[in-house]
Amino acid sequence: MALWRIRATVDDRPGYLSVLTASLALRSVNILAVQVHTTEGGAVDDFLVDAPDTMSEFELLTAIARGRGREAFVTRAEAQGLADQPTRALALAGRLVHDPDALGEALVALLDAAEVRWRPAGTVVLHGYDEQHMTLIDPAGGTYEVMRPAPAFTPAEYARAQALVEVSSAALRRGADQVTLLLPDGSELLVREAAGDDLEGVRRLHADSPSESRLRRLVEPGTGVTLLATAGERVVAMASLRTEGDLGEASLLVDHEWQRRGIGTALLRRLSAWADRADLEAVVAHVGADNVAMLRTLRRLGVTGPGERDGGLLSLTLPIRSRQVATTETPATSG
Template sequence: MLWRVRTTLADRPGYLAEIALACGRAEVNIVALQVFSTSPQVTDELVVRAPDGWTDVQVAELFEAAGGAGVSATRVSEASLTDAPTRYLRGAHQVLEQGRSVEHVLRELLETEPPDVADYTGHDVMTLTRRDGSHLHIDRAVPFTTAERDRAQALLSLVGGAGGEVPPATPSPRTEAPVVRAATLDDIEAVSAMHERCGAQTLYDRYQAPLTMPMTSRMTRRLVVPDAGTALVVQVGAEIVAHGVLECVDRTWTFRMIIEDAWQGRGLGTRLMRQAAGVAKHEGAARLAIVTAGSSDKLLRAVGNAGFVARVERHDGNVHITVPLREVRAVDVASSADR
């Protein structure tokens, strides 16, 4: 089993030897190494092969006991053994010759998929500048090194505006403020219309299956009045632009949400999460699992913006971001309207 380990060490001779000795004693094999100078310390990135059954906690404890600080351990694939310059050159080729989105390529190179970390308390944001002066933001739970930032900026500068980047549609200018509230049967048509405006990937991330047929009234009714829970919507003017379902099954509270493409990145996910957490707390929940089938980068960012500390896990192909509700203020669903 391969793990990428990041650790900070004092910049003096001998420290790396102690790490290597500790790994040897634990039968953990170092298969790749990069050193990022951050004087007066250094950040070492190692790819190690640990015995089957090891967890991220065990790997991190091994490095901490050997003198490492700020240790993070994330599970990786064999692709991580390819050297970085080769991977970035291939990335440039994919953008220039195959028309791939430079953002998607950079996210693969920087491995921004949710890491196998026990506790997520925030994220590091990399801001890159395109040739036209616009910015590209990429975030990850494991902090970026200076070298990674330089490589990413160099790639973006090289490919310029090439690739399959299509800016998302922007919503029409509105003066109404978004309102988060409980859904009712009167919202059936508006929720159905919101789904019609969502892209295929957005729908797949929410429902774990492609939705190729228009939503029926019966399907939408179950979304606004779920059998074992509560539905929340975000309303702007006369339109519903986001929807979430809070459910309790086998004493486990989960929340799944969908935000119309044109309204993503505007803080609606953070507001929906806060409201759902408050309603779940009012119903007696001790924790809430926020579930998605897709990349959880945006979801993790919303969790961090909401001020939650979360546990990131994978179950049956989905990402579960579990939030403890000790510090959350309870909200009565009957009056759960938030502007």
């Protein structure tokens, strides 16, 4: 038996796919996988099949035509084609998380493309696709042009390619947001956005052992961002910004061994910058009324007025657009 990849268009009407599969079955063609791409011209059916060794390309094309398939494309397939398309896409996304610069190679693998060309920023190339060309905006700058003589690109393939670009873009943004923080005593911390695999590190930072659901909301808020400061593998501080509409709510926690070393100041400055990019109007921080160091930090970041008091808790608002934030990454000695 031999592996083949078949693509053909049939009318998007009940029963038409079964006619095509029956025609293949009559010739002992075993269908191993099938995907259906909906287009304006009909349903594009993409098959991975196992056919008798004696069957030729012409015989396959004839079987497709007798099954009411049109615009047929047939080519030999390799064993790796046995992996279904979602599995391939997930594997490529996983690769891009660790190596976002491999986007070009990932697009070739995802789309079985003949060639991928990169064009620098400033080149007039509109993103979109036609039968043989697909153009995608490179998150690092420029444009990728993907070429495949046959079969014609489909809307589903374009959507998959755009999703892969988004994965690469997110990985690049995360890498760009990582900075090394130099403390006054010469110690260095890595400040970065939190991710799902930081759950255990954040759990150790909290003395009150939060529930699993609350821990996940802290690490990956539904809307907003959580920043971590790490010393090696250890999480020593975290700052979270949860957003609702154009307002944000900030919280900060620093390990007691690392307090009063400027880490809180540095994290809150980065949260303020994130809020500015997100076009938030203001950020509210809830602070203990006796937390002098934290209150001093918030005043330095632009908080004015007494705030609103609820028992021993103060709610202070930082207007994003009118704040004055130092531009250096080296923090002050308090916070």
